[in-house]
Amino acid sequence: xxLDSISSSALLIAFLIYCLGFxxxxxxxxxxxxxxxxxxxxxxxxxxxxxxVSAAGFVCHxxxxxxxxxxxxxxxxxxxxxxxxxxxxxxxxxFLILYGIYRSPVLGVFSVPVGIIIIAYASVFPxxxxxxxxxxxxxxxxxHVTTAAAGEAFFAIGFAGGLMYLxxxxxxxxxxxxxxxxxxxVEFTLLVVAVIIGxxxxxxxxxAAGYKAQFSTxxxxxxxxxxQQEITRYTDYVLPPIFKPNGGKLESMTPxxxxxxxxxxxxxxxxxxxxGRQLNTVVxxxxxxxxxxxxxxxxxxxxxxxxxxxxxxxxxxxxLDEISYRAIAIGYPIYTLGALVFAMIWAAEAWGRFWGWDxxxxxxxxxxxxxxxxxxxxxxxxxxxxxxxxxxxxGFVVVMFTLVGVNLIISGLHSYAGV
Amino acid sequence: MVxxxxxxxxxxxxxxxxLCESCGKPLFDEHGTSLLEMRYDGVARRxxxxxxxxxxxxxxxFSSVKVAVYLIVITLxxxxxxxxxxxxxxxxxxxxxTYYKETYGWTGHLYYLLGLSRTYESWWFRxxxxxxxxxxxxxxxxxxxxxxxxxxxxxxxxxxxxxLRQKVTYTGDLPIAANRPRQDPAFTANGHTAENExxxxxxxxxxxxLRKKRYRVRTDGTALLAEKHRFSRxxxxxxxxxxxxxxxxxxxxxIPGWHMDQYLGFPEGKPVKIPGTPxxxxxxxxSVEFYSPEEVPKLKNKDQVVPKKYETQAxxxxxxxxxxxxxxxxxxxxxxxxxxxVNEPLNYKGLMAYQFDYRVTPQLVSxxxxxxxxxxxxxxxxxxxxxxxxxxxxxVGPYQLTLxxxxxxxxxxxxxxxxxxxxxxxxxxxxxxxxxxxxxxGEPYIYFPREIDKxxxxxxxxxxxxxxxxxxxVDSMEDxxxxxxxxxxxxxxxxxxxxxxxxxxxxxxxxxxxxxxxHRRIWLRIDGTRLSLGAHTNKNWYGLRxxxxxxxxxxxxxxxAKSLETGGTVRES
Numbered sequence: 008x009x010l011d012s013i014s015s016s017a018l019l020i021a022f023l024i025y026c027l028g029f030x031x032x033x034x035x036x037x038x039x040x041x042x043x044x045x046x047x048x049x050x051x052x053x054x055x056x057x058x059x060v061s062a063a064g065f066v067c068h069x070x071x072x073x074x075x076x077x078x079x080x081x082x083x084x085x086x087x088x089x090x091x092x093x094x095x096x097x098x099x100x101x102f103l104i105l106y107g108i109y110r111s112p113v114l115g116v117f118s119v120p121v122g123i124i125i126i127a128y129a130s131v132f133p134x135x136x137x138x139x140x141x142x143x144x145x146x147x148x149x150x151h152v153t154t155a156a157a158g159e160a161f162f163a164i165g166f167a168g169g170l171m172y173l174x175x176x177x178x179x180x181x182x183x184x185x186x187x188x189x190x191x192x193v194e195f196t197l198l199v200v201a202v203i204i205g206x207x208x209x210x211x212x213x214x215a216a217g218y219k220a221q222f223s224t225x226x227x228x229x230x231x232x233x234x235q236q237e238i239t240r241y242t243d244y245v246l247p248p249i250f251k252p253n254g255g256k257l258e259s260m261t262p263x264x265x266x267x268x269x270x271x272x273x274x275x276x277x278x279x280x281x282x283g284r285q286l287n288t289v290v291x292x293x294x295x296x297x298x299x300x301x302x303x304x305x306x307x308x309x310x311x312x313x314x315x316x317x318x319x320x321x322x323x324x325x326x327l328d329e330i331s332y333r334a335i336a337i338g339y340p341i342y343t344l345g346a347l348v349f350a351m352i353w354a355a356e357a358w359g360r361f362w363g364w365d366x367x368x369x370x371x372x373x374x375x376x377x378x379x380x381x382x383x384x385x386x387x388x389x390x391x392x393x394x395x396x397x398x399x400x401x402g403f404v405v406v407m408f409t410l411v412g413v414n415l416i417i418s419g420l421h422s423y424a425g426v
Numbered sequence: 427m428v429x430x431x432x433x434x435x436x437x438x439x440x441x442x443x444x445l446c447e448s449c450g451k452p453l454f455d456e457h458g459t460s461l462l463e464m465r466y467d468g469v470a471r472r473x474x475x476x477x478x479x480x481x482x483x484x485x486x487x488f489s490s491v492k493v494a495v496y497l498i499v500i501t502l503x504x505x506x507x508x509x510x511x512x513x514x515x516x517x518x519x520x521x522x523x524t525y526y527k528e529t530y531g532w533t534g535h536l537y538y539l540l541g542l543s544r545t546y547e548s549w550w551f552r553x554x555x556x557x558x559x560x561x562x563x564x565x566x567x568x569x570x571x572x573x574x575x576x577x578x579x580x581x582x583x584x585x586x587x588x589x590l591r592q593k594v595t596y597t598g599d600l601p602i603a604a605n606r607p608r609q610d611p612a613f614t615a616n617g618h619t620a621e622n623e624x625x626x627x628x629x630x631x632x633x634x635x636l637r638k639k640r641y642r643v644r645t646d647g648t649a650l651l652a653e654k655h656r657f658s659r660x661x662x663x664x665x666x667x668x669x670x671x672x673x674x675x676x677x678x679x680x681i682p683g684w685h686m687d688q689y690l691g692f693p694e695g696k697p698v699k700i701p702g703t704p705x706x707x708x709x710x711x712x713s714v715e716f717y718s719p720e721e722v723p724k725l726k727n728k729d730q731v732v733p734k735k736y737e738t739q740a741x742x743x744x745x746x747x748x749x750x751x752x753x754x755x756x757x758x759x760x761x762x763x764x765x766x767x768v769n770e771p772l773n774y775k776g777l778m779a780y781q782f783d784y785r786v787t788p789q790l791v792s793x794x795x796x797x798x799x800x801x802x803x804x805x806x807x808x809x810x811x812x813x814x815x816x817x818x819x820x821x822v823g824p825y826q827l828t829l830x831x832x833x834x835x836x837x838x839x840x841x842x843x844x845x846x847x848x849x850x851x852x853x854x855x856x857x858x859x860x861x862x863x864x865x866x867x868g869e870p871y872i873y874f875p876r877e878i879d880k881x882x883x884x885x886x887x888x889x890x891x892x893x894x895x896x897x898x899x900v901d902s903m904e905d906x907x908x909x910x911x912x913x914x915x916x917x918x919x920x921x922x923x924x925x926x927x928x929x930x931x932x933x934x935x936x937x938x939x940x941x942x943x944x945h946r947r948i949w950l951r952i953d954g955t956r957l958s959l960g961a962h963t964n965k966n967w968y969g970l971r972x973x974x975x976x977x978x979x980x981x982x983x984x985x986x987a988k989s990l991e992t993g994g995t996v997r998e999s
Contacts, residue, residue: 141768359780366509387491
């Protein structure tokens, strides 16, 4: 067994242990009412067990990280797969730290799944070790990417805390305009989570079924001698093409449910790398996610938030508010340092300018401004509770857009992170 | 109507004060039970005091955090607009008036017409940044001075209303004997009423416990004030100063000479003048390496190669003589030498050269032709012939060659020989050769260094009879110097950079101070046997509650941390 496969198995083991840790956290909450036990004792005992299990998962995750580093010869944070697995690792670390402060098992019920979903999301991307292109050959790759991810991980815990606060406090039986709006908001957030799970399910499902389609596009490239030439570029789809690439010609395609050719063409304004394939994937994810959400909704026959709410009964709403805020407050300086200051130093060294309004830079700034507004509203304007919780939820959406969405829609200097 | 702002303790407060600056008694809502507004310790901010003049109005506008948040949110939304399509500055050679229309259709054209293709250089975006800067300065000044005053003149004994309307409070009877008046004349002379000795002792014991928790404690008989990490209150102001330094540094790049940014092409082996500086940079050799297929598993597209390294071996010269546009060759002195890689620019006294791009541009740099007698095969010697600025005369053996004409890119126009450009793409040299066996005054000889030109233009035919006697030619490729690549470097000067980093560093220090530490205060007083305790922090109430519960526990009062919460949230305004 070589190091490479040890590395991959370590990640798989970490993933499974996190799933187990998540279940144990759920037991620590739901099991309180089981017969013949002191609810407080139960929560404490099972919470500790779940914490230790999650920490063990984290150790496996570390083994994955360092063995991969050794195999690759450079820090594994240079493509989407590596970055996302690293982000997941940081999320678990942030969770372990905040659990250490607040000892709240419910935090595990919400934070560990965020880590799990991000690992699942990462595993969709090609996991081969890729050599570094010249602009990434710098020690700042280690420093900038890791600190930025650590900051974002705390925002993820802030998101989990905010969502918990909302699930705990929104009145799901209320019929006022306000509570209807709040229910809608919470359900929409859960739908988005379902879409991400749908994405992973779609890619793995079709991949396992051996689905394939291929398109060719003619692209004009300018070679290094300055001559322009037209070449044919091939794009492989693992999901049935609802959207074909802009200007793409169908080369081959496994028929799917009677669909023998793509239904639509990707609009030309989508500029990202392989925009057509990515748009197609988004459409499939939304389809899968909606079906998943719809099925759960049919089984439950009430808003999913109302199903989860009882889990949070024993939790003090103000503590949730505090945890969410605290996570963001801890993350903010780390994020500033990693995603802005270190990023600027590196940009100054590699590209000769510390700031160039590249889309990724702009979105990092937008994320930063968003959380700056959050902190000002909270500290100076007294926005606590629900308002603050909504901002924490929206903030993480901004973070995810910066990490994933920017690479999808917009092309820029950071497009090497895309697949 | 003149507002009466005098507190019952005798302190005269300024207008706008919420809590008496001395004893903390609420000046409004005196008999209420709601939580006190503790921001800036209830002192009047500058913007709340005077009757506003027009300057005052502007001050008041920018001193509002609400306005600041609006500015942040508008900037945030404005910034997103700039990421819809690539900005103009990401392209080097485009005509934006047609580019956006051709590439993105009418939406692209609209984007261009709205000026969004230059979002970050637009007047409104700059105005927003400028307003944020103003807001930073005014918000900070408006609050920091009154807050500083309030925190440096804190009274130990606070009004019971002040203590019990804090967010974290405890009140209860102490297990001490009631009202045994203390017979210490010095004590009563201090202005205190007779107090319970046991109560004073309890307070002193409490002071010890709090000191162990690293509080700075002051007592005043049966009243106590414990405080820690006050410095964290200055964090926000320090980080705002950092941001201001940062923004000023960005503005400072407008100072002439502080900022330079140009992209220049450097063919191998030819020093190129850097405009606006006394420097010349020579690309001695450029090299590009690609990863071998074994190093790159599973490439998506077969035509794709992954670059491993771009390197320009650069030499920087300073011009010491003939630097102007004089006819004479400038005299250059080497000042720096560096192999420029993507993450390793050349840096000479703030002049930076970054690897940006490269092109394959095969071009002759120089040749070393040999003069031979074609009939006897006798070799007279060779000389270095440069494609750029060739010398006027060359001496080869007994012969003297004078350069009469030089065509870097030889060609014919209307039957006349011309040069099509100044690039040595098809160089041709016309020499007048003087020497043994030649006419007085010399004979003309045309020389094409490139074999292909020699054949195409018929060098031997033009030289006619002389060409059958003498021959200029290179013997091997060793005598030919070719520039294979042109390396494009980004030449920059940014004198504001150090100030940018200083600003960023100050910002980080302020941020860490303000966020990772919290200013905690605990007030307590004993009236009879009744203990009233109030505690305040600017953040992390959870931690404060636990600490207060812990301290009370050590003093023998067992309470649950959660029960210290008086409930309710701070009023939302």
